[in-house]
Structures are given as C-alpha cells and as structure tokens.
Amino acid sequence: MRKIQMMGIDHSRATVAERELFSLTKAKQKELMEAVIRQQGVGGCVLLSTCNRTELYVSLQKEEDIDLYRIFCHIREIPQTAQDELQHLFCRRSGEDAVRHLFLLTGGLKSRIIGEDQILTQVREALEYARLCNVADTVLKTLFRMAVTVGKKIKTQVAIPRGNTSAIAAALAQLEQEGHTFGGTQCLVIGNGEMGRLTARAFRERGAFVTVTVRQYRSGQVQIPEGCARIHYGERYEKIPECRYVVSATSSPNLTLEKDKIQELNLTGALTLIDLAVPRDIDPCIGELPQTEVYNIDDFQTGTGVSEEQSASIEAAKTLVEEEVAEFVSWYECKxxxxxxxxxxxxxxxxxxxxxxxxxxxxxxxxxxxxxxxxxxxxxxxxxxxxxxxxxxxxxxxxxxxxxxxxxxxxxxxx
Structure with missing residues (x-):
C-alpha cells in the first residue's frame, strides 16, 4: 500500500528571494519529477509550481523514505554548502495532513488572498503536466481530481466573501492607498500569460492606457485584453519613457528589465515598476535610480486580516474539506x-x-x-x-x- 508525502516552500516561510532559488522552468519541472519517479518505491509524483509556492506531492511504499529535498537541490543545482542552511524553508506533510493541505489550498484557504481564483487552475494544470510527463499514478490523479472538485464546491457552495481576487488587484489597491492614481496614465505590461492579461484588464478598468508586449504578431495566435495596444517584446525599452507604470509577469528564468538599460533611457518622470514573477523579472537594483521605485510580489500585504464575514465562511469551507478528506481516505483504504x-x-x-x-x-x-x-x-x-x-x-x-x-x-x- 502506498502513502502520500508532500514537501514544499511557500510565501508563509520564505521571501521572494528565497523562493526564486527553488523556482523551476517547465523543463526543470519535468526533470525533477522524472528524477523522483526513478527512486525505488515511488509510484507517482505531481509538482505544483506558482509564484507563491513550489510543492512536490509523491505517492510511495510505506517502508520507503525518499529524501525529496536533496533531489530537489540537485536538480536546482543548489550548492552543497547552502543546502543545510536552506532546508528550514521547506515544510513536509504526509498522509491525511498532506491531503488536507492540498484541499484547503485548492479552495483558496491557504493563498495570500483568501478565496482567490487562480490556484484552482494552477492545481488542475499541475496534474495535467504530470500526466503529460507520464509521472502521475492513480493515487495522485485521484487526489488532484478530488482537490479540484473540492475547490469548485467551496467556490459555489460556500462563496467566501472576497475583496481583491488576484495579486495585481491587491497590488493596485495598496498603491491607491499610498496615493497612486491610474486614470489617464500610460502602463506597459510585460508578459501575455494569465497574470499579464489580468494586469492589463485591471489597469484598463482604472482608466489607464495599456500596452502589452507580445512575442510575435501572427494573427490568431496572440490574444490581448480589449482596449489594449501591443508591441513586440523587443521594443519594451523604447516604450518605457512614455510610461508611468510598468508591470512584468512572465515565466522567464531571465530578467526582463535590467538596471543599466533603464539607466540609459535617462528618464525624467516618475516610474513605478511592479514585479509579479518568481523568479523575479525586474532587476531590484533599478529602484536605486532617481524617481524610480520597484515593488515585488511580497511587498503587497495580500494575506493579512480576515473579516468576521470571511471567518464564518472559512469555517464552513473547512468543514466541507474534512468531509472530502474522509471520502478520499475511504477510497484510498479500499483501492x-x-x-x-x-x-x-x-x-x-x-x-x-x-x-x-x-x-x-x-x-x-x-x-x-x-x-x-x-x-x-x-x-x-x-x-x-x-x-x-x-x-x-x-x-x-x-x-x-x-x-x-x-x-x-x-x-x-x-x-
């Protein structure tokens, strides 16, 4: 009989600088899962990787004890001298605790923004990629499918009251509290993935003129939010002098904006840059330049404070999760x-x-x-x-x- 283990690093234990040490490209994600699946006694694995967390789920024989952390460090090429110093950043769960954590997570109860929507899609995509890589076994396929079902039930049956439902919404709300205004300003969004599109729409809703970078122009292959202009990614530096705000949200392992190239622009007006990526897209040293400020995803307080109304809904969601955990355990014990x-x-x-x-x-x-x-x-x-x-x-x-x-x-x- 197999058991379930989970090992991960997230925003509650590690800063963005620490999390990006363990961020993985798609190719590296596949390499990690394939390395884990080769270990004796491992039945399957699924890797969940987002800006706020990287979590590895594994099913294995009860008598087996796999050092997932060392495998992770080897794939990520973490020096041996640093591995012991960084190990405390990781959390380990097993059995029902791991199942409960995933269900709560998929329901948006462990996100920086309580009840946020993106995690449900991210959990579904994690399973799909593991299946594509042929590393997910029946246990983990069932676990992740049930997690997605739990997430949907929480959103439809509990309907946790929410304010901001995404990282960019929380970021803009905080900037507004600090005195920023967006109406009539020029904004450049680097990245046309899900977060990039959310960002573009959020600025448009606030009256900004938004330009989105794309990698190519061929019709039918690039979609940008309605009302936004677009430029080729290679033209991003030329556009920046016109902008008051620049947001970068890509999955690139490399910087999208570098200090020396920004410095060469000889900017005369104030510039606010928002980095929503992990690993970070924007060189944080850009913030040292005059009239320039750089925010990263950890600078926005998206996970503090729960209203009384939210508390009641959260308790109802947790009750639902316990019922689903019991159902999974029943399936697991009888499989x-x-x-x-x-x-x-x-x-x-x-x-x-x-x-x-x-x-x-x-x-x-x-x-x-x-x-x-x-x-x-x-x-x-x-x-x-x-x-x-x-x-x-x-x-x-x-x-x-x-x-x-x-x-x-x-x-x-x-x-």
Whole structure:
C-alpha cells in the first residue's frame, strides 16, 4: 500500500528571494519529477509550481523514505554548502495532513488572498503536466481530481466573501492607498500569460492606457485584453519613457528589465515598476535610480486580516474539506479491493449469462443469436454488479466492505 508525502516552500516561510532559488522552468519541472519517479518505491509524483509556492506531492511504499529535498537541490543545482542552511524553508506533510493541505489550498484557504481564483487552475494544470510527463499514478490523479472538485464546491457552495481576487488587484489597491492614481496614465505590461492579461484588464478598468508586449504578431495566435495596444517584446525599452507604470509577469528564468538599460533611457518622470514573477523579472537594483521605485510580489500585504464575514465562511469551507478528506481516505483504504471487485463482477456476470443462455435456448433462438444475447447480458451484468460494489465501497466502512467481498467470494468462487 502506498502513502502520500508532500514537501514544499511557500510565501508563509520564505521571501521572494528565497523562493526564486527553488523556482523551476517547465523543463526543470519535468526533470525533477522524472528524477523522483526513478527512486525505488515511488509510484507517482505531481509538482505544483506558482509564484507563491513550489510543492512536490509523491505517492510511495510505506517502508520507503525518499529524501525529496536533496533531489530537489540537485536538480536546482543548489550548492552543497547552502543546502543545510536552506532546508528550514521547506515544510513536509504526509498522509491525511498532506491531503488536507492540498484541499484547503485548492479552495483558496491557504493563498495570500483568501478565496482567490487562480490556484484552482494552477492545481488542475499541475496534474495535467504530470500526466503529460507520464509521472502521475492513480493515487495522485485521484487526489488532484478530488482537490479540484473540492475547490469548485467551496467556490459555489460556500462563496467566501472576497475583496481583491488576484495579486495585481491587491497590488493596485495598496498603491491607491499610498496615493497612486491610474486614470489617464500610460502602463506597459510585460508578459501575455494569465497574470499579464489580468494586469492589463485591471489597469484598463482604472482608466489607464495599456500596452502589452507580445512575442510575435501572427494573427490568431496572440490574444490581448480589449482596449489594449501591443508591441513586440523587443521594443519594451523604447516604450518605457512614455510610461508611468510598468508591470512584468512572465515565466522567464531571465530578467526582463535590467538596471543599466533603464539607466540609459535617462528618464525624467516618475516610474513605478511592479514585479509579479518568481523568479523575479525586474532587476531590484533599478529602484536605486532617481524617481524610480520597484515593488515585488511580497511587498503587497495580500494575506493579512480576515473579516468576521470571511471567518464564518472559512469555517464552513473547512468543514466541507474534512468531509472530502474522509471520502478520499475511504477510497484510498479500499483501492486495493478494486481487482477483487472486478473479478467478482466478472464471475457474477458469467453466472447470469449462463442462466440466461438456457432461457434463450428454450425460446429456440438461433445459436448465433443465443451467443450474441449471452455476450450482451454478460457485459451488462458485469457493469451493473461492479457499479453496485463500488457504490457500497464508497459508503461502507472498509472492514465491513472486506467482509462483504469475502462473503461474495465464497459464493461466486466456490467450485
């Protein structure tokens, strides 16, 4: 029987500078998961990687003990001398604790912004990428599918009251409190992914004139929010002197804006740069230049304070999560029964087919018709019987279910 382990680093334990040490490109994510899956006793793994967290989920044999941290450090090329110093940044969970954490996370209850929407998509995409890399086993596929279902239930059944629903919304709200205004200003958004599009729309809603960078111009392959202009990524520096705000939100491992190139522009007006990426897109040293300020994702207080209204909804969401954790545990403890359920279903179906076959012959059907009818009856009976047993498994205590299977086995397997 396999168990579930999780190891991760997130915004609650590590700064953006520390998190970016362990950020991974798509290629490196695949390399890490493939390295983990090669370890003895590992059944599958899924890596969840966002700006605020990097978490590795693994299913393995109970007796196995895999040093996920060292594997992670090896793939990320963390020097041996630094590994011991950085290890405290990681949290480790196992069993129900790991399941509960993922369910709470997918429901938006562990995000910097309570109830935020993006994490649900990110969890779904993490599973899809693991499946694409052929490293997710049945246990983790079921776990992540259930996590997405839990997230949807929380959003529809609980509806946690929210203010800002994204990092950029929280960032702009904080900047407004500090005296910034956006109406009529020029804004450049570097990056046309999900966060880039959210950013462009947020500035447009506040009356800014927004330009978005794209990598190419071919029609049908690039979409930008309505009302926004676009330029090629290579023209970003030429656009900056016109801008009051610049936001970068890409998945690039390299800087999108460098200090020396900004300095060469000889800017005369104030410039605010917002970096929403991990690893960071914008050289933080740019903030040393006159009339220039640089914010990163950790500069915005998006996870502090919970209203009374939110507290009641959060408790309701946690109750829902506990119910779903119990359901997953029930499935997990009974999953080894699946082969026996299928075997019993087949044996029962064969018995039904044999009995119906006698009736078909008595009705004087042609032999080929009798065979066709018997095959159809057997296939249908197997599906019905297995569905019935799986339904019992999902609602009965595991010990009771095993007694039922033993009793049925004595009936169908007897000579």
């Amino acid at each position: 080894d029964m699946i082969p026996e359920i299928r075997e019993l279903g087949t044996l029962a179906a064969q018995d039904v087919s044999w009995r119906m076959g006698k009736t078909f012959h008595e009705m004087q059907f042609a032999p080929e018709v009798c065979h066709q009818l018997a095959d159809a009856v057997e296939q249908t009976a197997a599906k019905v019987f297995q569905k019935m047993l799986f339904g019992v498994r999902d609602h009965a205590d595991s010990d009771v279910m095993r007694e039922c299977l033993d009793a049925l086995g004595q009936v169908w397997k007897k000579e």
